[in-house]
Amino acid sequence: MNKAKVIILAGFLGSGKTTLLKQLLMEERQKGTKPAVLMNEIGAVSIDSDAVQGDVPLSELLNGCVCCTLQDQLERQLIILCQQHQPETIYIEATGVAHPVDILDACLSPDLLNYIEETVIISIIDSPRWLNRDVMSIQSKMLLSEQVKHADFLIWNKTGELSAAEKNQLQEDQNRLNPNTSAVMTDFSRIDAEIIKNLTSSQKGNHEPAALGRQLKVKSFVYEFNGPITKESFENWLRQAPDSIYRMKGYMQFIGEKGTILMQYSYGLPQYEPEIMKKPLKVVIIGEGLDVELLRGQLEKLS
Structure with a gap:
């Protein structure tokens, strides 16, 4: 059985994760490849699952966060997706309060070694929210910084209305927090899907634990x-x-x-x-x- 590549779509609430997922799935359809999706929602009702067309295998984890309370269920659902559908790529759309490294840790479970080839983290950042993050709570600001710091690839989203000085600030912040990671500045999460497919994972440093999300x-x-x-x-x-x-x-x-x-x-x-x-x-x-x-x-x- 071929192993799947897992792509974690991380980012704060409303950053543009689902918009990116829809575009990636459209590209997969055009190329005839085999994706699967695992979506996590904090609440009991899923709205974003409507973005996944019926022929794409979909697993939903509701009423919790996969980086803490639902971590065991995440492992089980990934195994089920691989066993039943043998996808080439699995997209995990995390909740807006999930720490991406905690999801990565779950994907590196020994039980998944025979199913997953590699796991990469893409962080989609709402650029105006980032630039105005001082109005947010301390925990929210910390989580935003962690999502930037631990990404294998950064998408600075909603940049169309930003000034040159504001875009320079984004670049400076990236250089400070995650200098070796590639990034794009865009609107509506538009990006060349080939960039996503060719990403590789990087070594992750220390990070704030999953408890950060619960503190929010x-x-x-x-x-x-x-x-x-x-x-x-x-x-x-x-x-x-x-x-x-x-x-x-x-x-x-x-x-x-x-x-x-x-x-x-x-x-x-x-x-x-x-x-x-x-x-x-x-x-x-x-x-x-x-x-x-x-x-x-x-x-x-x-x-």
Whole structure:
């Protein structure tokens, strides 16, 4: 049996991991290669799994983080994917609060030696968030730095609106934290897939343990709308939403507009995409130290 190459897609909440995964899977399809995907979500509901087409083997680990509470399950699911589907490449899309080296450690388990050839880490960094990270909690800033420090390849995402000075700052930060790693600056996680396929792993230094992710006190909860709401009321609510909300993603309907839309929100900005399939009107909200009951009450007033 051929061994699989594992590619860990790391990055903070809303950095662009799923966007990159969709592009990589499209490239795999065009070339006729055999990928598989393992997705990890903090909460009980997965929205990002819709990015994986039905013919691609998919394993989901919900309600926890593979770098700590679900590490044993990660090993088992990787073995199952390899035994049942014999993929050439396995993409692991980690949660936004996962430490990539802890996931790497799980992939290096002796039980996986016969299944995995190599494991590499790609960190997708939300560049504006990085440049403004001083407003984040100490734990969040530490995790962001660790994701930069231990990457085999860095994608500085969302750089289109940055000034030359800000881009220079990104380069200086990279030189300080991870000087020997290649990187690109891009938007919408656009990158030549051949670069990804040709990556090799590097020796990892000391890192903060998985407990760092647990210290973030990240919560997620799912809110289900009873029906369409006005876009204006929703965006007014977003403008007043706490900074501790890092990520929102789900399906909504707006009064006066046809069909269902996929809403994605990170770093204060919502994005909307039309959704062809009929979906339940559920939104997953992820953040640090969220007052779930307060947010639920506010959303109920929008219904």
